Amino acid sequence: MRYRSPQAQLSIILAYVLVLLGVSNVVSPSAFKLLEQNQPAISLYRTSWPGQLVVSVSGILGIIATNVAGPRCVLLFGSLAGIAYSTGLVVSQYKIDGKWYVALLVVEDIGHTILTVCLVTIMLTYPRERRKARVLAMFQFLVNLSLTLGQVLLRDPEAGKEAAWTRLAACCVALGIAPWVAPVSGVVRDSGVYVVAQGQEGLLQEIRGLGYCLWTRSMALVVPFMFCCPFLLGTLGITFPDYLSVLLYNGGSLCGVLVLGFLLDIGSSCRRTRGLYGFTVTSFMLVVCVVAMAVLNTEDKELRGLFYSAVVVNGMAVSCVFLFSGWVIGSLSNDVEVTARFVGVNMLVVPGLGSLAASACKAGAHWPLYVGAGLAALGSLGMLVVVWRISDTNTWELARVRPAGSVVDSEQTTTYYEQSSIAKIPL
Template sequence: MAINYYSALTQIVLVGFVCFLCPGMFNAVNGLGGAGQLDTKATNNANTALYSTFIVFGVAGGGIVNLFGVRWTIFVSGFTYALYSASYIFLNHHPRDPSFTIATGALLGAGAGVLWAAQGLIMTSYPRENERGRFIAIFWTIFNLGGVVGGILPFAINFHSTKDQLSDGVYIAFVVLECIGACLGLALAPPAKVKRLDGSPVVVAQGTSVRSEAIGILKLFLNPTMLALLPMCFTSNFFYSYQFNHINAALFNIRTRGFNNIFYWGSQMAGSLAISFVLDTPRLKRRMRGMVALAITFVCFNAIWGGSLALHNKYPEGIKAGSRMDFTDSKNAAGPIVLYIVCGLSDALFQSLAYWVIASLTNDNQDLARYVGFYKGIQSLGATVAWQLDIKASALRQLISNWVLFGCAVVPMAMVIWRIKEHLETDDSQVSDDVGTAGELPEKDTLKDQYIQA
């Protein structure tokens, strides 16, 4: 069967591979704990800088993408990932000077905010209403394959190493892959030419401006639904610092950290695929699909935090460098490794559900870009707090904070899910594209009316 370049599915796969090579490689490095460094302080400060700028550019990212389009914003943003990975080569040789790594972290926060807004626009607006769970799963599977490959690299290269930090060669491999990912962004088709699986076009509104985008972004903070989702957004990346630094980095040697990441990100692929069957099943009404998915996520998260508490009680101070567990020590390592894998699966459940909830709020792709930007911005606020908390607070306090924050997010999420409509009044898959077969633009007033109806 011939591949249709302009199909929504092809574009989802393409943006999945962009994220496989850019954020996927970043996740692989970060997932090692301390980005593969023996001392995690430099990475904690770099991540604080990263998520501080991500807050601003995450919220503003939707407006930037609406103004400049998905291809060039992804292309430019992708190179900030490569620069960040390259900074660790410098840090390897100048361990007492983390300033370059922290500066590139701040720059990456700006790039990542825009890239994820563009990705979110594609993932939430290209599929039809009954395909969103499946499309999210396809993207999440390809994206997290990057973390799997990124876990294989340090595992293989450092297999015979006795050091507890990554070599220059591993970081160079990450830089090369991230540069390829940035260039792949230019291969994306203009949204106006994309067709859904049933042949209907993706509607792209025209005539946006800096002023209208600024107003649209500010209105998000007065939107009751988005305010209700604030706890969900805030906590959705909060747990990474604890899982990466206090489970993976604190207990395992460097090759086992890479080994663990293969399965951590691999379990994310399995989790996103599994929950997609719940989110797209025709057997349940839309709100019930969301509620069942939320219940599954609730059970899994309580299981991992309960298991983390038991693990913390066993190793309250972690394990000293040089004595950390190896994956061959099955008697001691098996339990913590399984817990870490389930952490990855639970993350995929939460993220997939969050995107599905956001995608269920509207079919207007400009609004979706802003909603995803809001989600990523507030998510980054939570991550900023978490990475600084990792420096200043004990591991136990971080664990409790994660558990409490997740509990606070569940109730408002349930309220929003319960109010999701079975079908939006007008699905923009039924509306003509802004570039029709005759190449004519629709009247702006007509397009505006269509969005008002939706």
């Protein structure tokens, strides 16, 4: 394989993210409105349990695809899924009847979920420990900012036609960028430099490794938190009745990324202290959401200001949960295969199940909110234990979480210069 410098590899990945996620997210709100008008089944899929179920199942597929097929194939599949969905958006302007639009949306969700597992894994594995929060925050900020710009700039329904064509063009460009990404799999630590080598994992080995990870102590402590937080946020019952509420939610998401990203990046020289800062901020946002919605549920009169405040804090809480959980996973492992398994399970599969359980609760009932608050409090104890055990020694607790007979030493110094690229991210 031809050697690529870290700067070149990082530039290629950033270009892919900017084109596929940046441009696509900017134009997606307007283009989706056009498709939703022609196909009401699309809206039903988005707001009901099938959408969350697809995300949960796709998280497992993302783990297998990242570790077995490799990021290059995942990026190609994500681009093809985007092209298929964008084609449906373009065709929808001609008002052609057919239920295949829902199938295209399912393919898009699968591709987007698999792509998310791959990109988050790369961003948590490439950089050094002090850069993980910064890189992940940059990625999340870009996604939230592009969605916000789409809501602000493309409010006119007539802009949906041009937006659909623009999204299709962006996905085609991303398809051309993906083959330039180097194959990525097992990461080995070599004198402070990450060596990214092509992996040898097979499907059965990956399934076995995933099952082995599920029985680890860290997984047992993190999973309850990642299930209870989305369940709690889903039981809040926050809706977006007007355009202002949507903007406030997106603005809260951006603020949450900036605040928590700053604390996790340069909040302290001690890694455990930064983790405790992140845990405190995330827990505080969740508590404020619960208190605000509890007050709104008990008051008969309309408290507009409190509702908008709850929407802002809800956006901050969602982004904080995602960023904080990613930082915790990145602080436990520098092994790309193990990281992919923890990212897929704890950031997509388990949260999807939590949201699915929340959607099954009785709409408008008060008891799910209090049950969710109690479960989130219990789940937070496990996450607090994990954060408290994080140290500055870089022991990489999860670097050896593999089936017997396939242990990889996190301090191994073997390099593979003929078939690998050095991925030391200069950020």
